[in-house]
Each structure stands twice: as C-alpha cells, then as structure tokens.
Amino acid sequence: xxxxxxxxxxxxxxxxxxxxxxxxxxxxxxxxxxxxxxxxxxxxxxxxxxxxxxxxxxxxxxxxxxxxxxxxxxxxxxxxxxxxxxxxxxxxxxxxxxxxxxxxxxxxxxxxxxxxxxxxxxxxxxxxxxxxxxxxxxxxxxxxxxxxx
Amino acid sequence: xxxxxxxxxxxxxxxxxxxxxxxxxxxxxxxxxxxxxxxxxxxxxxxxxxxxxxxxxxxxxxxxxxxxxxxxxxxxxxxxxxxxxxxxxxxxxxxxxxxxxxxxxxxxxxxxxxxxxxxxxxxxxxxxxxxxxxxxxxxxxxxxxxxxx
DNA sequence: CCTTGACCTTCCCACGGGGGAAGGCTTCAC
DNA sequence: GTGAAGCCTTCCCCCGTGGGAAGGTCAAGG
Numbered sequence: 226x227x228x229x230x231x232x233x234x235x236x237x238x239x240x241x242x243x244x245x246x247x248x249x250x251x252x253x254x255x256x257x258x259x260x261x262x263x264x265x266x267x268x269x270x271x272x273x274x275x276x277x278x279x280x281x282x283x284x285x286x287x288x289x290x291x292x293x294x295x296x297x298x299x300x301x302x303x304x305x306x307x308x309x310x311x312x313x314x315x316x317x318x319x320x321x322x323x324x325x326x327x328x329x330x331x332x333x334x335x336x337x338x339x340x341x342x343x344x345x346x347x348x349x350x351x352x353x354x355x356x357x358x359x360x361x362x363x364x365x366x367x368x369x370x371x372x373x374x
Numbered sequence: 375x376x377x378x379x380x381x382x383x384x385x386x387x388x389x390x391x392x393x394x395x396x397x398x399x400x401x402x403x404x405x406x407x408x409x410x411x412x413x414x415x416x417x418x419x420x421x422x423x424x425x426x427x428x429x430x431x432x433x434x435x436x437x438x439x440x441x442x443x444x445x446x447x448x449x450x451x452x453x454x455x456x457x458x459x460x461x462x463x464x465x466x467x468x469x470x471x472x473x474x475x476x477x478x479x480x481x482x483x484x485x486x487x488x489x490x491x492x493x494x495x496x497x498x499x500x501x502x503x504x505x506x507x508x509x510x511x512x513x514x515x516x517x518x519x520x521x522x523x
Numbered sequence: 524c525c526t527t528g529a530c531c532t533t534c535c536c537a538c539g540g541g542g543g544a545a546g547g548c549t550t551c552a553c
Numbered sequence: 554g555t556g557a558a559g560c561c562t563t564c565c566c567c568c569g570t571g572g573g574a575a576g577g578t579c580a581a582g583g
Contacts, residue, residue: 273500274500277501282475291497291500294497295497295500300492300494301490301491301492302486302487302492303489303490305494305496305497306486306488306494306496309479309483313483316472316476319472320469323469326430326465327466327469329430330462333458334455334459337451337454338451338452339452340450340451340452341450341451341452342450343447343449345449345451348443351422352419352420353422
C-alpha cells in the first residue's frame with residue numbers, strides 16, 4: 226500500500242512517516258517503479274506502535290529504544306518496564322512544573338481586581354527584582370529550561 | 375550598561391535578549407560608538423518582566439501582549455487578568471493531557487511482569503489496532519498535537 | 524489515447540526558545 | 554602598550570512536526 230493508506234491505517238500522517246524515516250527511526254520501505262513507498266501490514270503495525278508511543282509522550286529516542294525491544298523477540302520485559310517507568314517520572318516532573326506555574330498564576334490572578342483600573346499586581350509582580358515575585362509562591366519553574374536557574 | 379550586565383541583572387541570558395530583540399518582542403536599544411547595545415535600568419525591568427513571564431509558561435505572543443499592557447499606563451487590569459486566566463486554562467489542559475499519559479503508562483506498567491520474560495503488555499498494547507489499547511484508559515492525548523485526532 | 528485529479532516525491536520555511544561556535548571589535552585594567 | 558575579557562554578527566543545531574511549492578505518477582473515465 227502507498228504511504229497515504231498506510232498513514233490512515235496507522236493513525237499518523239504521511240508527513241510524519243517520511244520524517245521518521247529521514248531521521249532513521251523507521252527503516253526505508255521498498256519503492257514502486259515510480260518511486261512510491263510501499264508498506265506492508267507489518268509496517269502499519271510498526272507505524273501504529275510509533276504513533277501511539279508518541280501520543281504517550283515518548284521522545285523519538287525512547288521510541289527508537291522501544292521499537293528495538295519490540296523487534297527483539299528475546300527481550301526482557303524488565304527493559305521495557307524500565308523505559309516506561311523512567312518516562313512516567315519525566316512526565317510527572319513536567320506536570321509538577323506546570324502545576325507550580327498555575328499555582329503562581331492563580332495567586333496573582335486572585336489579587337488582581339480585574340476591572341477598569343490600571344493597577345495590577347500581576348504586572349508589578351512580574352517586574353519585581355529577583356525572586357520577590359515568586360518566592361512566596363512555588364519555586365520549581367519549567368523542567369530544565371533555564372540553565373542558570 | 376552592556377548586554378551581559380543587563381542580562382545578569384534581569385536573570386536572562388544575553389542570547390535570549392538578542393533573540394527577543396530579533397523577533398520584535400523587545401525594542402532595539404541604543405548602541406555605543408563601538409556598536410554595543412546599551413541598556414537602561416528601565417530596560418532591565420522590561421527584561422526581567424519578559425523572563426519571568428516566560429518562566430510562567432507564557433508564549434512569546436502572550437508576553438508581547440503583556441508587555442504592551444505593561445507599557446500602557448491607562449490599561450485596564452481586567453485585560454491583564456483575562457490573559458492570565460486564559461493561560462491558566464491552557465496550562466491546565468496540558469496538565470490534564472500529561473496526567474492522562476501517566477495514567478495510561480501506569481496501567482500498562484502495572485500489568486507488565488518486569489522480569490526476564492519477553493512477553494510485555496506495554497509493547498503489545500502499543501501495537502494494537504485503533505483505540506483498543508487506550509480505550510480502557512484515558513482518551514485525552516497531548517493538547518493539540520495530533521491534527522486528525 | 525488522453526486528460527483529469529488524486530496521490531506521490533523532494534525541498535524549504537516556520538514555530539518556541541534558545542545553545543554553541545567562528546571570527547572580529549572594544550574596552551578595561553595593568 | 555598589551556593582553557584578556559566581553560561584546561559584536563552570523564551561521565547552523567535541537568525537537569516534532571505542519572504547511573506549502575514545484576514537479577512526477579497513477580488509475581480511472583471519456
């Protein structure tokens with residue numbers, strides 16, 4: 226089948242498939258005489274695997290590792306589980322960072338009149354020096370974003 | 375003061391300042407005879423404002439809006455609050471998406487032996503057709519990542 | 524047989540939010 | 554006067570795609 230059909234069957238876009246192939250995540254499929262990529266039903270399985278792993282937030286590298294384990298019939302399930310657990314930890318870190326932002330924003334929004342007057346603690350707090358604006362709130366910023374933080 | 379000093383005072387990197395200037399988020403400062411950017415204490419306030427807004431997860435566009443409101447002394451605090459509330463909603467959507475992923479992963483990890491045997495429900499579930507693998511779990515995937523979702 | 528339209532190909536640009544390096548100026552302290 | 558920072562610009566890199574242009578292929582209908 227052509228790339229469009231395979232993409233629809235796997236729940237990803239043709240664009241994504243070409244991208245995954247270009248970065249070496251997927252092996253290049255055979256081509257028709259006209260140069261079209263030709264996919265087998267097994268390929269569709271692999272594509273769906275990759276797409277669903279992405280939906281679960283795995284990075285390209287992690288998906289590559291999972292794909293290798295998937296292809297290896299003698300894998301140990303412990304290896305798979307370790308990757309999954311590690312990913313859970315990573316996701317929870319992001320969740321915590323986002324929740325800290327929400328908490329800070331909620332606090333700021335609560336103290337803002339929200340009417341026609343110009344004075345707004347959200348704005349003044351954002352411009353406050355150093356950590357004065359966030360110290361009374363929740364330190365953990367974005368996960369690993371700031372180098373000097 | 376030069377860019378490095380201003381960056382240190384505002385808690386951002388010189389690189390970030392140049393980047394923000396290049397995309398039009400910040401106005402170009404005056405230059406010395408040697409071409410160095412010269413920043414005033416007010417500029418440092420603005421820089422800190424932008425950096426802290428980014429730490430709270432605001433997008434470049436949103437920071438631009440907030441900066442415009444910040445400069446406008448006759449703004450209505452309701453406008454600021456609306457942006458903040460909108461951002462909270464957005465962040466909560468991301469949190470929910472991440473939590474759904476974690477829940478699914480937890481479920482999969484729980485059913486995986488995690489020993490030397492090769493059979494692993496994590497892998498088989500990822501390759502299952504359609505929504506069979508996630509239907510018994512939590513639908514909301516990443517916020518706005520998949521177009522055809 | 525030929526056209527049409529859907530599909531495919533490669534290539535480049537964009538996003539956010541910068542990191543890092545190359546190669547050249549300035550500026551400051553000694 | 555001179556050496557070491559620090560700054561300048563410019564370029565290319567990362568993730569994970571999405572969008573679109575310019576052009577080739579394929580299947581079906583007239």
